[in-house]
Amino acid sequence: MSAPIIRVEELTVSLNTDDHQRNIIDSISFDMFPKEIMGLVGESGSGKTMTALSIMQLLPKTIKICGGSIWYEDKDLLKMTSREIRTIRGNKIAMIFQNPRMALNPLMRVGDQIARAVCLHCEVSSEKSKSMAVELMSQVGIPDAESRARSYPHQLSGGMAQRVLIAMMLACKPKLLIADEPTTGLDVTIQAQIFKLIKEIQSEIGVAVLLITHDFGVVSEVCDRVGVMYAGQIMEISSVIDVFTNPKHPYTQRLLKSILRVDRKSDLDTNKALSPISAVFDSPGCRFASQCDCVRPECLWERPKIYTDSPGHSVYCFNYSRDNK
Amino acid sequence: MSSTQNSIQNIEIKPSVISRSEFLGKIRFFTRFPLFIFGILVILFYLLVVIFGPSLTVYDPTIPNPQYTLGQPNSDYPFGTDKFGRDILTRVVYATRLDLMIALLVASLSFSIGSLMGCIVGYYGGWLDKVIMRVVDVMFAFPAFILAMAITSALGDTVQNVIIAIATAYTPYFIRLTRGEMLTLRTRQYADAAISVGNPSWRVALIHLLPNALTPSLVQMTLVSGWAILDAAGLAFLGLGITPPTAEWGVMVSEGAQRIITGEWWVWLYPGAAIVLAAFAFNLVGDGLRDIMTREEQ
Amino acid sequence: MSNFFNFILRRFLLTIIAVFGVIILVFLLTRLLPNNPAALRAGPLADAELIKQYEREMGLDKPLIVQFGTYTGQLMRGDLGDSWRTSQPVREELGIRIPATLELALSAFIIALFFGVPLGIIAAFYSDSWIDQIVRVFATLGASLALFWLALVGVYIFYYLLHWAAAPVGRLTIGINEPPEITGLFLIDSLLAGDIETFKDAFNHLWLPACTLAFIVSAPIIKISRSSMKDVLNADYIRTAKAIGVPPTKLLFKDGLLNAFIPILTMLGIVFGYLMGGNLIVEQVFAWPGIGQYAWKALSTNDFNAVQSFVLLIAVVYVSLNFIIDLIYALINPQIRLE
Numbered sequence: 001m002s003a004p005i006i007r008v009e010e011l012t013v014s015l016n017t018d019d020h021q022r023n024i025i026d027s028i029s030f031d032m033f034p035k036e037i038m039g040l041v042g043e044s045g046s047g048k049t050m051t052a053l054s055i056m057q058l059l060p061k062t063i064k065i066c067g068g069s070i071w072y073e074d075k076d077l078l079k080m081t082s083r084e085i086r087t088i089r090g091n092k093i094a095m096i097f098q099n100p101r102m103a104l105n106p107l108m109r110v111g112d113q114i115a116r117a118v119c120l121h122c123e124v125s126s127e128k129s130k131s132m133a134v135e136l137m138s139q140v141g142i143p144d145a146e147s148r149a150r151s152y153p154h155q156l157s158g159g160m161a162q163r164v165l166i167a168m169m170l171a172c173k174p175k176l177l178i179a180d181e182p183t184t185g186l187d188v189t190i191q192a193q194i195f196k197l198i199k200e201i202q203s204e205i206g207v208a209v210l211l212i213t214h215d216f217g218v219v220s221e222v223c224d225r226v227g228v229m230y231a232g233q234i235m236e237i238s239s240v241i242d243v244f245t246n247p248k249h250p251y252t253q254r255l256l257k258s259i260l261r262v263d264r265k266s267d268l269d270t271n272k273a274l275s276p277i278s279a280v281f282d283s284p285g286c287r288f289a290s291q292c293d294c295v296r297p298e299c300l301w302e303r304p305k306i307y308t309d310s311p312g313h314s315v316y317c318f319n320y321s322r323d324n325k
Numbered sequence: 326m327s328s329t330q331n332s333i334q335n336i337e338i339k340p341s342v343i344s345r346s347e348f349l350g351k352i353r354f355f356t357r358f359p360l361f362i363f364g365i366l367v368i369l370f371y372l373l374v375v376i377f378g379p380s381l382t383v384y385d386p387t388i389p390n391p392q393y394t395l396g397q398p399n400s401d402y403p404f405g406t407d408k409f410g411r412d413i414l415t416r417v418v419y420a421t422r423l424d425l426m427i428a429l430l431v432a433s434l435s436f437s438i439g440s441l442m443g444c445i446v447g448y449y450g451g452w453l454d455k456v457i458m459r460v461v462d463v464m465f466a467f468p469a470f471i472l473a474m475a476i477t478s479a480l481g482d483t484v485q486n487v488i489i490a491i492a493t494a495y496t497p498y499f500i501r502l503t504r505g506e507m508l509t510l511r512t513r514q515y516a517d518a519a520i521s522v523g524n525p526s527w528r529v530a531l532i533h534l535l536p537n538a539l540t541p542s543l544v545q546m547t548l549v550s551g552w553a554i555l556d557a558a559g560l561a562f563l564g565l566g567i568t569p570p571t572a573e574w575g576v577m578v579s580e581g582a583q584r585i586i587t588g589e590w591w592v593w594l595y596p597g598a599a600i601v602l603a604a605f606a607f608n609l610v611g612d613g614l615r616d617i618m619t620r621e622e623q
Numbered sequence: 624m625s626n627f628f629n630f631i632l633r634r635f636l637l638t639i640i641a642v643f644g645v646i647i648l649v650f651l652l653t654r655l656l657p658n659n660p661a662a663l664r665a666g667p668l669a670d671a672e673l674i675k676q677y678e679r680e681m682g683l684d685k686p687l688i689v690q691f692g693t694y695t696g697q698l699m700r701g702d703l704g705d706s707w708r709t710s711q712p713v714r715e716e717l718g719i720r721i722p723a724t725l726e727l728a729l730s731a732f733i734i735a736l737f738f739g740v741p742l743g744i745i746a747a748f749y750s751d752s753w754i755d756q757i758v759r760v761f762a763t764l765g766a767s768l769a770l771f772w773l774a775l776v777g778v779y780i781f782y783y784l785l786h787w788a789a790a791p792v793g794r795l796t797i798g799i800n801e802p803p804e805i806t807g808l809f810l811i812d813s814l815l816a817g818d819i820e821t822f823k824d825a826f827n828h829l830w831l832p833a834c835t836l837a838f839i840v841s842a843p844i845i846k847i848s849r850s851s852m853k854d855v856l857n858a859d860y861i862r863t864a865k866a867i868g869v870p871p872t873k874l875l876f877k878d879g880l881l882n883a884f885i886p887i888l889t890m891l892g893i894v895f896g897y898l899m900g901g902n903l904i905v906e907q908v909f910a911w912p913g914i915g916q917y918a919w920k921a922l923s924t925n926d927f928n929a930v931q932s933f934v935l936l937i938a939v940v941y942v943s944l945n946f947i948i949d950l951i952y953a954l955i956n957p958q959i960r961l962e
């Protein structure tokens with residue numbers, strides 16, 4: 001594979017509450033390569049969205065990055081000034097969100113919102129940007145784009161709004177598109193359409209996609225690779241085929257087993273087979289240890305080292321480290 | 326194994342007394358609202374003045390003293406004297422009683438009447454709700470001070486009428502707040518539960534729902550206390566409601582206003598400062614309460 | 624478009640109903656309260672005969688509903704009755720005083736607007752920082768200041784000690800002629816007439832009472848600007864705008880302000896209504912010849928008809944302002960304008 005476009009290295013993000021500091025993302029590392037679709041799965045609160053927001057530098061005020069680096073084209077995004085990061089956002093790295101209708105400014109015509117994105121990063125006249133906006137809208141499958149461009153967000157359905165957002169984010173042909181649960185709140189049939197659109201765009205303009213979801217079914221259909229997160233730590237990263245046929249980490253195994261048990265219903269949020277993430281955030285070791293069937297003593301106080309099974313399949317678990325084999 | 330032990334420990338019955346660390350945690354929580362604490366302390370100070378102030382002063386608040394009129398502040402008269410030679414400190418202290426009483430009576434009157442009405446119209450709805458809410462809308466068409474002024478001038482100048490007038494002007498605030506809360510509360514399941522076990526509807530409304538609807542009104546009550554002080558004093562300044570020679574902050578400022586271009590600043594400065602500090606304290610506590618409640622929800 | 628007209632029509636009807644309610648309330652205030660207006664008018668020394676005579680004159684011996692009919696009938700013709708104190712028509716007396724009040728209220732409003740809104744926005748932008756804390760304490764303090772006391776402090780400092788402001792007696796120094804009336808606002812009229820001397824004098828008289836009022840009413844403007852801006856800044860669409868790299872100033876003043884404007888606008892309406900009525904106190908301190916001072920004179924002489932008309936005027940201004948705000952609201956918000 002070619003060089004990664006994004007390299008996340010030992011990223012640590014913390015939430016400062018009244019009493020203490022809690023690392024909601026604990027030293028995670030992963031790479032993303034051009035033109036791939038990578039999934040990031042995990043339960044609610046496992047830190048998927050925060051990882052995405054860290055890349056975008058859009059974390060809420062109470063949450064701070066306190067370690068690590070995020071490399072984009074030899075530059076560390078975390079060391080950039082806010083002016084520099086603005087030339088990256090929307091231009092090189094774009095992001096679409098859940099609840100698309102809320103993510104559009106209610107007082108601006110959607111065409112103008114897309115045109116603005118065009119104007120911000122490409123040097124074109126406002127006339128040109130408006131016609132480009134209409135073009136983008138028809139490109140993402142909005143029928144009758146010319147007149148739709150003059151609508152306001154409240155006149156659009158959720159699916160349409162998400163298409164508008166995608167069009168807005170594609171305005172300057174970014175290298176990486178982050179999609180944070182882009183179909184939450186949409187009908188099932190619309191969900192399929194949106195994922196289809198994302199795949200089409202990915203192959204058409206060659207953008208890499210980081211897809212954040214809690215739905216393994218979506219991962220199996222859409223993604224090339226997948227990272228499994230639990231309580232702010234990455235447990236396992238591998239190709240989608242490997243994760244389904246040969247899951248290594250006890251957490252991944254448990255996840256997949258629970259999916260099979262409830263028969264195709266793969267939504268982790270409604271999954272009762274796993275205890276919810278609770279106070280495991282303060283553990284110095286593997287955060288899954290307290291729930292793990294194959295827990296070892298060292299799991300409780302030491303972070304597991306990365307173990308690479310085959311190229312592109314990494315597991316963070318002591319059960320696989322060399323001396324325990 | 327260890328996890329089962331953990332869960333057993335977790336179900337152990339907690340002692341009902343707050344533990345030391347929990348108590349310290351609560352204290353630490355409140356220290357993050359220093360302005361709230363400051364407001365509370367100021368109100369406590371005023372209460373102390375109300376209780377002990379008059380017994381500590383040596384002068385009479387209303388008897389003139391022709392020997393020392395419009396006297397500069399000095400060690401005998403820390404706040405100076407007014408044009409009748411009365412000690413301003415003494416008058417400010419006595420006025421604290423009156424003004425704080427007005428504030429608390431206005432707040433509790435408008436709170437209790439307004440919440441009760443809001444509770445009833447919110448729970449039962451129907452034509453009564455429509456009529457009362459129309460009246461509330463109309464009352465909101467008047468600035469509170471103007472409404473209080475109109476009522477006072479129609480009722481006549483007594484302390485009691487001032488209280489009635491200001492309380493009337495603020496009652497719509499409480500009706501609206503409580504009604505809004507009741508509208509959401511009455512759709513809750515525990516309301517249905519209370520009805521289904523055979524409670525009469527008035528009991529459901531007053532005993533089961535109303536206490537849960539009062540939180541925003543309690544915040545409002547603190548704010549209204551502050552506004553009531555400003556309004557009562559403002560009316561008195563205009564010569565309405567409370568009239569000389571009563572020791573009241575607004576009356577005293579009004580008497581001092583005549584001295585504004587002759588330079589006797591102490592006559593109006595101190596009673597005015599007493600008003601502002603009191604209103605400031607009530608506002609800080611009201612805003613603080615609101616902040617604390619939203620923070621606790623999070 | 625029909626939605627828009629429906630909305631306006633509904634609001635207009637509600638406004639009419641509110642005005643009607645205001646009239647009823649003002650009417651009841653005088654007739655149902657224990658004090659007999661005829662006795663008030665006659666004064667404490669009057670005998671029963673005089674009170675009876677006044678009652679007949681004012682129609683108080685007729686049934687309530689007839690009285691109400693007469694009263695609304697008069698109002699429809701724009702007749703507010705005569706002042707008991709001066710025996711002049713109240714409408715004319717209020718009419719000649721409105722420009723003075725309007726000049727004061729408008730200046731205070733503009734000052735408070737250009738001071739309060741930016742301050743609130745800055746506090747929201749740097750929310751929870753020390754700037755935010757200072758702005759919040761400042762706003763709370765503004766809400767706690769007694770208007771009459773602040774006015775006295777202002778006069779003492781800026782007139783008595785510093786001589787920066789003119790003596791607190793009216794709109795112009797005695798001896799300076801009023802500018803030819805065009806708008807009734809001396810600042811504008813004197814400029815239109817090219818009379819710089821009068822302009823300076825009018826300004827010297829105006830700035831202190833205007834700033835006093837502005838200081839008080841900027842408190843709620845700051846608070847509402849801060850809280851609505853804070854809500855908007857946390858909204859998803861602001862995050863979207865950030866995600867496409869919109870610079871912060873544009874974010875704040877284009878995306879932010881337009882969306883935060885609606886609650887701010889509602890507060891501005893309340894504030895202007897308050898200014899029209901609340902200047903009662905400031906006009907009193909500065910001897911400003913507006914409707915507030917007229918109302919005060921009426922109050923202190925039990926000229927109840929004038930007081931009643933003043934209260935009615937304030938409420939109607941207030942209700943009409945709310946209607947105008949609804950109109951603006953409907954124009955800004957596409958959800959009402961379209962569909």
